[in-house]
Every structure is written in C-alpha cells, then in structure tokens.
Amino acid sequence: MDPATPGRTITEKIIAAHTADGRARAGDIVTVRPDVVLLNDVSGPLAFEQFEAMGAQRPFDPARIVLVADHFAPAPDITAAGAIAMTRDFARRHAIPHFYEPGRGGIEHTLLAELGLVGHGAIVFGADSHTCTAGAFNALGIGFGSTDLAGALAMGQLWMRVPDSIRVTLSGAPGPYVTGKDVILELIRRLGSDGAADASLEFGGPGLAALSMDARMAIANMAVEAGADTCVFEGDGLSQEDMARRGAPAAPAALADADARYRQVIALDLTALSPMVARPPSPADGVPVSALRGEKVDQVYVGNCANGTLTDLRQVAHMLRGRKIAPGVRMVVVPATQKIWRAALAEGLLDVIAEAGAAISTPTCGACFGGHMGILAAGETAIATTNRNYRGRMGHPDSRVFLASAYVAAAAAVAGVIVPPEDVAPVQEDAA
Amino acid sequence: MSTDIEGIVHRFGDEVNTDVILPGRYLSLRTPEELGRHCLEGLDPSFVTRVRPGDILAVGRNFGCGSSREHAVIALKAAGVAAIVAHSAARIFFRNAVNLGLPVLLCPEAADALEPGSPARITLASLQIAQGTRLWHASPLGDEVRAILAAGGLVPRVRIALGA
Numbered sequence: 125m126d127p128a129t130p131g132r133t134i135t136e137k138i139i140a141a142h143t144a145d146g147r148a149r150a151g152d153i154v155t156v157r158p159d160v161v162l163l164n165d166v167s168g169p170l171a172f173e174q175f176e177a178m179g180a181q182r183p184f185d186p187a188r189i190v191l192v193a194d195h196f197a198p199a200p201d202i203t204a205a206g207a208i209a210m211t212r213d214f215a216r217r218h219a220i221p222h223f224y225e226p227g228r229g230g231i232e233h234t235l236l237a238e239l240g241l242v243g244h245g246a247i248v249f250g251a252d253s254h255t256c257t258a259g260a261f262n263a264l265g266i267g268f269g270s271t272d273l274a275g276a277l278a279m280g281q282l283w284m285r286v287p288d289s290i291r292v293t294l295s296g297a298p299g300p301y302v303t304g305k306d307v308i309l310e311l312i313r314r315l316g317s318d319g320a321a322d323a324s325l326e327f328g329g330p331g332l333a334a335l336s337m338d339a340r341m342a343i344a345n346m347a348v349e350a351g352a353d354t355c356v357f358e359g360d361g362l363s364q365e366d367m368a369r370r371g372a373p374a375a376p377a378a379l380a381d382a383d384a385r386y387r388q389v390i391a392l393d394l395t396a397l398s399p400m401v402a403r404p405p406s407p408a409d410g411v412p413v414s415a416l417r418g419e420k421v422d423q424v425y426v427g428n429c430a431n432g433t434l435t436d437l438r439q440v441a442h443m444l445r446g447r448k449i450a451p452g453v454r455m456v457v458v459p460a461t462q463k464i465w466r467a468a469l470a471e472g473l474l475d476v477i478a479e480a481g482a483a484i485s486t487p488t489c490g491a492c493f494g495g496h497m498g499i500l501a502a503g504e505t506a507i508a509t510t511n512r513n514y515r516g517r518m519g520h521p522d523s524r525v526f527l528a529s530a531y532v533a534a535a536a537a538v539a540g541v542i543v544p545p546e547d548v549a550p551v552q553e554d555a556a
Numbered sequence: 557m558s559t560d561i562e563g564i565v566h567r568f569g570d571e572v573n574t575d576v577i578l579p580g581r582y583l584s585l586r587t588p589e590e591l592g593r594h595c596l597e598g599l600d601p602s603f604v605t606r607v608r609p610g611d612i613l614a615v616g617r618n619f620g621c622g623s624s625r626e627h628a629v630i631a632l633k634a635a636g637v638a639a640i641v642a643h644s645a646a647r648i649f650f651r652n653a654v655n656l657g658l659p660v661l662l663c664p665e666a667a668d669a670l671e672p673g674s675p676a677r678i679t680l681a682s683l684q685i686a687q688g689t690r691l692w693h694a695s696p697l698g699d700e701v702r703a704i705l706a707a708g709g710l711v712p713r714v715r716i717a718l719g720a
C-alpha cells in the first residue's frame with residue numbers, strides 16, 4: 125500500500141459515501157447528505173420554528189425524517205402537550221410517515237434501530253446528543269442542535285468536520301455480571317470526558333464477537349460522554365443478521381483499511397473488566413463497584429436509550445427473581461420501546477419485576493433528564509442505568525446519580541446500598 | 557462580525573454542561589424570556605440576578621458538553637451573555653452558539669486571566685480580547701463558521717441559499 129495515501133477509517137469511508145465528490149479525510153470540512161434525520165418533542169418544535177424562519181416550504185424528503193415524542197411523553201403538563209402537538213402537526217402537514225408517540229413508539233435511539241431504519245454504512249443526523257447510539261449498527265449517528273437540523277430538514281445536508289478516529293481494539297470476553305455498560309464506563313474513565321473530542325471511536329477486534337447488539341448499543345450510546353463526535357462498530361455477521369431481522373435494507377459492512385490512520389489506538393481486554401459505577405457528577409469518574417460497597421440509595425432507575433433493552437430487563441429480572449426491593453428504596457423500570465415492553469411481558473419479566481416491588485413505566489425519557497416520572501428530591505441518591513450523572517440531572521441540584529449496569533442497579537435495589545451483583549445473586553454456572 | 561462587545565466578566569470552571577446551563581425540567585419552555593430566567597440555575601441560581609446585557613463568560617474546558625439542547629444557548633443569550641471565552645467548547649454547543657449568533661472564542665490564556673467582576677472588551681473582526689492593558693488573540697475560526705456568523709446565523713444563511 126502506498127504510504128503517501130494511507131488507507132481509510134470506517135468513519136472516513138461512510139462519510140465519503142455521503143458527499144457529492146466521494147471525498148472525506150479526517151480534518152476535512154465536507155457537506156454530508158444523511159440517510160435519516162431524527163427529531164424529538166424537545167428538539168423538534170425549536171427546529172420547526174427555525175425551518176419556517178428559513179423560509180423553507182417543505183422538508184427535503186419526508187420518508188427519511190423520523191419524529192419521536194419521547195422526552196415529555198406521555199405529556200406531563202399542558203406546555204409539553206403543546207410541544208407534542210407541534211411535532212404531530214409538522215408530521216401531518218408534511219406527510220411524514222415516521223411519527224411515533226406513546227403506545228406505538230419508545231425512546232428515539234432504541235426505536236430507530238428497532239424500526240430497521242439504521243444499518244451498515246448509514247448516516248443519521250439527530251437533534252439529540254445520543255444519536256451516536258447508531259454506531260452499534262456499523263452506522264454513523266451524529267448529534268446536532270435544533271437550528272442545524274432545521275437546516276438539514278430544509279436542505280437535506282449539513283457541513284461538518286470529518287472527525288479523526290480513535291481505534292478501540294477489544295479482546296477477550298466479559299466475565300459474569302460484566303456488560304456493555306462496564307465496557308463503556310471503563311473506556312470513558314480512561315479517555316476522560318473530552319478525551320475523544322473531534323474524534324470518532326471505532327470499535328473492533330476479536331472481542332466484538334462476545335458483545336450482543338444490545339451490549340454494542342449500550343457502548344455506542346455513551347461515546348459522547350467521552351466527548352466523541354460519533355462512533356462506529358465494525359460490521360460483522362451479528363450486525364448482518366440483526367439488520368435482516370429488523371428489515372433494514374441489506375448493505376455491506378463498512379470496514380477500515382489495514383493501513384488506516386488513527387489518532388490513538390486503545391486496547392481493551394474484556395476479560396479483565398469488572399462491573400463499574402460512575403460517581404457523580406461525571407460519567408468519566410468510574411470505579412469498580414466494590415469500591416462503593418455500602419453507599420446508600422433512595423431510588424433505582426433502569427431505563428433510557430443506553431440500557432432499556434430486553435437484555436437489561438432480563439438482567440433486572442435475574443437479580444429480582446424471588447427477592448424483594450429493600451424497604452426505603454423505590455425502583456422505577458422503563459422499557460425503552462413498546463416492542464421491548466411487550467416482549468418483556470410475554471417473557472414474564474415484568475411480572476418478576478413488579479412482584480419484587482418495582483414500578484414499571486410506559487417507554488419514555490422521563491426521569492433520565494430530570495423531566496418527569498421519577499424526579500429526585502434534595503439530598504437523594506439514585507443509581508441509574510442512564511448515561512449522565514451531572515449535577516441535578518435527575519432532579520434537585522443537591523441530588524446525586526451513580527451510573528451502572530442493570531445488574532448493579534438491581535442489586536442495589538435489593539440490598540438498599542450499592543453492592544457487587546454477586547453479593548445478591550451468587551454466580552452459578554448458568555448465570556448471566 | 558465587527559460589533560464590539562463590552563461587559564463584565566463572569567467566571568465558571570471546567571465541564572459546565574448544558575444540564576446545569578438549562579436544567580431538563582425547563583425544556584418544555586420555548587420563549588427566550590422564560591428560558592433566560594433559569595440560565596445557569598443548576599450551578600448558580602444567583603447568576604441571573606447579577607448578569608447584565610453585554611456580559612462575558614470566561615470558562616474552562618469542554619464548555620457546553622452533554623445534551624444537544626439549543627435551549628442552553630437561547631437561555632444564555634436571553635440572560636444577557638454576549639460572548640463566551642473558553643478553553644474549549646463541546647462540538648454541538650459550539651455549533652448551536654454559532655448558528656444563533658453567540659460568539660464562542662477559544663483562548664485558554666484569556667479564559668484563565670480574565671478578572672471576574674471587571675469589564676472586558678471583545679473585537680470580533682480581529683478576535684481580540686482585552687481587559688485593562690492586557691490583550692489576547694483567540695484561535696481563528698473556520699471558513700464555514702465565519703460565513704455563518706457573517707450572515708447573522710444559520711437561519712439567514714439558509715434563507716439566502718434557498719432564495720426564500
């Protein structure tokens with residue numbers, strides 16, 4: 125291979141395939157045409173107002189726009205109901221088929237994948253920072269604000285800088301009670317909260333085979349917590365099968381050239397990981413769960429676009445089966461989509477969870493961002509499977525949030541304090 | 557782009573995220589006035605009583621990280637913040653600020669040295685930051701960013717592109 129023109133990263137290849145001249149190298153400023161544009165009931169209404177202010181008559185391609193009411197949904201108050209009404213109205217006026225609200229949808233990033241709207245090599249522009257979740261599917265999800273996405277609605281394109289790439293080479297296989305959440309909390313701990321700024325995290329290596337699609341989503345979701353512009357997993361047989369199952373159009377996996385140029389290469393041995401917890405107020409402040417043994421919690425929250433999957437609900441049920449939530453602790457469980465909710469019902473998971481004394485909600489972002497459905501009072505502590513534990517994220521500025529996997533969160537619900545999951549449910553041969 | 561900004565400096569540290577700039581519970585609000593009333597409430601509820609139109613924030617690393625909520629920029633502008641001098645800013649926040657015409661100048665030296673409570677002056681055309689006898693130059697902006705700022709934000713820029 126020619127050393128003067130090094131090979132390309134996955135990120136460069138996917139972006140290049142979405143530019144007019146097929147060119148994109150790290151650092152270039154390019155104009156990109158996305159496959160899907162995603163907005164929610166918080167970012168959407170602002171974008172629709174800006175769209176009108178731009179003098180735009182109609183969006184670039186109604187079939188490629190996805191509108192999801194998930195943040196303040198079902199509407200907790202009249203203002204929120206108005207925002208959802210604006211979103212619904214925009215969909216109706218412009219004949220946008222993909223509009224989802226409670227009962228038929230869920231949290232946007234989990235829903236988008238479930239609908240088969242992201243697959244190998246796709247680009248999603250979302251008016252939400254966790255659009256990077258699409259990286260699990262060998263796609264690029266890139267977050268923007270509302271005005272940028274108003275521009276994307278109007279023009280079908282946006283300018284961006286092609287990110288550098290940081291290669292994360294995974295090896296080994298996770299042990300009992302080690303999940304995708306632990307992989308990403310460890311990686312963010314190493315990188316720091318802006319260690320991946322201006323970069324795309326590219327995940328690959330032999331360890332990929334040990335990670336389910338749900339685990340990959342949990343990892344991709346929090347790339348932005350390391351400051352990354354976006355992230356992408358290598359496509360493989362599993363992502364291929366997953367696309368077929370979800371009805372995504374078949375496309376070859378985007379893979380990096382052997383001589384692609386990386387800003388940094390990180391080796392991460394999955395076998396060496398233990399369950400992690402990120403301490404407030406930073407997702408980058410991860411420590412092994414054993415370091416926090418005995419930390420008292422008031423609320424346990426399982427849900428959100430990172431960890432509200434069927435895999436997470438199975439982990440919760442595994443911990444709660446035949447046990448009760450500790451007195452003085454409350455637990456809120458939020459399946460990420462209606463489809464996941466129904467699958468968990470059919471599997472009997474919801475009954476196990478309810479029997480233990482947890483409240484189960486309809487899919488919503490809800491308390492994840494301090495909106496509604498589980499807000500924390502002053503001085504309260506929560507452990508949550510969400511992705512941000514900033515000051516006041518889930519309620520009062522003097523409340524605290526620890527971030528962890530569904531196993532660790534559910535173990536805390538039973539113990540009333542943070543404990544390693546094996547303290548509650550000893551590892552058996554068939555566990556996890 | 558040539559407008560000068562002159563105002564009192566307010567200082568905040570590293571990692572000021574958009575959750576503390578505009579807490580999530582206010583995200584269903586949309587008028588600038590309502591949003592401005594809660595600006596930086598998550599970090600310092602008294603900020604809105606001290607800030608005056610034209611004031612300048614001097615901040616640390618990764619300003620505006622976290623949520624993509626543009627409401628954070630709207631709240632800062634409505635509260636009176638006219639410019640931000642930062643070590644670094646998160647990508648989405650930086651774009652949102654540019655799109656809405658709120659200048660974010662990247663200059664770690666100035667961000668560290670600016671005296672809070674005293675006035676400072678910013679000349680956008682030359683990206684100069686001055687306080688008393690001291691003078692700093694912020695990092696240059698890319699062509700696309702300059703074009704958006706010159707047009708007065710992304711809305712007028714797209715209007716022109718659409719011929720609307």
Ligand code: SF4
Nearest residue numbers: 254428429489492493
């Ligand atoms: S679940 Fe939380 S992090 Fe995910 S999109 Fe909703 S508010 Fe954002």
